[in-house]
Amino acid sequence: MNKKVLKDVLLVVIFTVFAAQLRVHPFDTTFRIGLGVIVFAMGCLYKKDIPVLWTGVLVSLAILGFRTGMSVWGGDIALSSAFLTHIPGSLYYAFFAALLKYSKVLSLEHQPIQRGIVLGFMDFTSNVFEIMLRFLLLQEWIVGDSIGMHLLSLLIIGMLRMFLVTGLYSTTQNQRLRLMQRAENKKLEELVLLTSSLQAEVFYLQKSAQDMDRLTKESYEIYKSLMEKKERLLGRKALEISRMMHEVKHDYTRINTGLKKLLKTPEHTDYTFSEVLDLSIKVHQNYSVDTDKHIHFTRDLQVDFAPKDPLVWTSILNNIIANGVEAIPRRGNIHIELYEEEKELILKILDNGRGIDPKDSKHIFIPGFSNKLDEASGCYSNGLGLSHVENLVEFFNGSIEVSSEKEKGTTFLIQVAKNNVIRGENSEL
Numbered sequence: 001m002n003k004k005v006l007k008d009v010l011l012v013v014i015f016t017v018f019a020a021q022l023r024v025h026p027f028d029t030t031f032r033i034g035l036g037v038i039v040f041a042m043g044c045l046y047k048k049d050i051p052v053l054w055t056g057v058l059v060s061l062a063i064l065g066f067r068t069g070m071s072v073w074g075g076d077i078a079l080s081s082a083f084l085t086h087i088p089g090s091l092y093y094a095f096f097a098a099l100l101k102y103s104k105v106l107s108l109e110h111q112p113i114q115r116g117i118v119l120g121f122m123d124f125t126s127n128v129f130e131i132m133l134r135f136l137l138l139q140e141w142i143v144g145d146s147i148g149m150h151l152l153s154l155l156i157i158g159m160l161r162m163f164l165v166t167g168l169y170s171t172t173q174n175q176r177l178r179l180m181q182r183a184e185n186k187k188l189e190e191l192v193l194l195t196s197s198l199q200a201e202v203f204y205l206q207k208s209a210q211d212m213d214r215l216t217k218e219s220y221e222i223y224k225s226l227m228e229k230k231e232r233l234l235g236r237k238a239l240e241i242s243r244m245m246h247e248v249k250h251d252y253t254r255i256n257t258g259l260k261k262l263l264k265t266p267e268h269t270d271y272t273f274s275e276v277l278d279l280s281i282k283v284h285q286n287y288s289v290d291t292d293k294h295i296h297f298t299r300d301l302q303v304d305f306a307p308k309d310p311l312v313w314t315s316i317l318n319n320i321i322a323n324g325v326e327a328i329p330r331r332g333n334i335h336i337e338l339y340e341e342e343k344e345l346i347l348k349i350l351d352n353g354r355g356i357d358p359k360d361s362k363h364i365f366i367p368g369f370s371n372k373l374d375e376a377s378g379c380y381s382n383g384l385g386l387s388h389v390e391n392l393v394e395f396f397n398g399s400i401e402v403s404s405e406k407e408k409g410t411t412f413l414i415q416v417a418k419n420n421v422i423r424g425e426n427s428e429l
Contacts, residue, residue: 009055012043016093017062036063037096037123041165044100052106056097064090088133096126116159116166123158124151195311198259205256212249216242271310274301277336280317284325284334294331302339306423312392313421319389320349320412327353327410345421347414356404364402365390396420 020036040059044052064086071082099122100106108115128151134140219242226235281297288295307313317336324334328351337348356364364386393400398416 005049008047009050009058012040012047012050012055013058013062016040016043016059017066020063036093038161038165040093040096041100041119041162042169044106045165045169048106053097053101056094056100059097060090060094063093084137087137088130091133092126092130095129096122099125112166112170116163119162119165120155120159123162124155127154127158205252205259209249209252209256212245212252216245216249219245272304272306273313273338274304276307276310276313277301277317280314280321283318284321287322288325291325293325293328295325295328296333297336298333299336300338303345304338305345305418305421307421308423312395316389316392316414319386323386324349324351324353324410327351327355329354340418343418344415345418349412350409352409355406355408355410356402357406361402361404365400
């Protein structure tokens with residue numbers, strides 16, 4: 001028995017001994033009905049690693065010693081008489097523990113009603129066992145002539161006590177499962193967001209590899225042109241540049257392939273657009289609270305669909321919604337709409353923030369452009385969010401437009417063909 005199990009056994013024994021002193025004497029005899037069995041049963045249900053039978057034996061010995069000592073210390077009763085008087089009540093726990101061990105009641109984890117009934121009968125049987133011991137050892141027949149009524153009372157008490165045990169246990173276990181589920185959902189949300197960020201980097205790696213492939217071909221064409229003009233030194237330089245870019249492109253491709261394999265997680269394949277949007281809204285609600293803003297998010301989804309690549313949509317939504325949150329000074333609204341027009345899906349994201357200056361509207365999708373100042377660091381944003389969104393939308397052969405009015409708000413409008421984004425549709429990509 002390791003230290004943890006021993007500690008659990010001692011805790012069950014101690015709490016049961018003290019709870020057993022909270023009792024009533026229903027038949028005006030030394031027979032008692034206490035709360036000890038409730039604590040003992042709860043301990044056995046919660047601490048599944050403890051040896052039930054040996055714990056019950058220890059409880060019996062502890063109760064026998066405690067009650068005997070209290071009787072001798074507080075009255076004129078002899079030690080032998082006190083010891084004999086408390087044997088039946090203490091052996092009740094050992095008998096109950098034996099029933100727990102050799103029955104299958106502890107395995108009825110998902111059947112609380114059956115467990116309550118079985119435990120109730122075990123409590124009743126243990127009480128009958130105690131009554132018989134009292135008669136054999138003390139010649140004390142506590143039920144008198146009304147045997148049926150007394151036994152019925154014991155059965156009802158046993159059922160009430162054990163249904164209290166199973167009710168408390170089931171309630172706390174359900175609460176524990178809810179907390180665990182909440183924690184798992186939070187981890188999954190964090191994983192999706194992290195994977196979405198990685199997916200964005202994968203997209204840029206892929207784009208860079210394509211650019212390098214194009215530059216490699218152009219460098220080689222320059223090499224051939226220079227060689228034809230007898231510019232051999234410059235030609236060799238151009239060839240060397242072409243070769244180096246080809247090597248870098250292969251390195252990018254290997255990294256890109258490895259990351260794509262890592263990002264192929266089955267949890268993401270079943271997401272719908274509405275679920276992706278819910279996740280993004282939840283994240284930005286927390287973000288708005290963290291930045292001391294009060295932002296009300298609303299949505300109007302006239303259609304829903306299962307995206308071919310939910311991580312791309314996570315990245316699109318996150319960047320545009322984050323842009324809206326940052327544009328709202330203290331209080332405001334962000335509204336998301338999704339509807340269909342013939343073969344296209346239309347996504348609108350509206351905010352009532354500061355808006356975009358007309359002279360800046362044509363620059364917002366240029367990488368590196370930003371007029372957002374981080375007050376904490378004194379630095380401007382890197383300006384990559386909206387350029388990344390534009391690249392992702394173009395990846396779907398879609399289009400993105402922005403309309404804005406200073407101090408009134410901004411609307412982003414994205415149009416994509418259904419068959420390019422809906423899972424199971426034939427793609428034009």
